[in-house]
Amino acid sequence: MMINPEIIGYDEPTSALDPALRLEVEKLILQNREMGMTQIVVTHDLQFAENIADSILKVIPK
Numbered sequence: 001m002m003i004n005p006e007i008i009g010y011d012e013p014t015s016a017l018d019p020a021l022r023l024e025v026e027k028l029i030l031q032n033r034e035m036g037m038t039q040i041v042v043t044h045d046l047q048f049a050e051n052i053a054d055s056i057l058k059v060i061p062k
Contacts, residue, residue, distance in 0.1 A: 007038045014048055026052055 010029070014022045029052045032039055043049050049056050 005037075007040065008032065010039065010041045010043075012043055013041065014043065014045060022048070 013025050013029070017025065026048065029039060029041065033052070033054075041049065041052065046056075046058075
């Protein structure tokens with residue numbers, strides 16, 4: 001990355017991606033995590049969230 005942000009936000013980063021590109025996004029997020037970067041990811045894909053997250057906040061409508 002050209003800049004070094006404190007926090008990165010992603011909104012549905014794997015939406016409409018094929019499995020190969022989905023894996024690349026997952027690798028990028030995990031690399032950023034290894035570097036200690038704080039990341040917030042909004043996704044409907046629970047499996048993806050479980051693969052990348054330290055913590056998960058699940059919103060359940062009433």
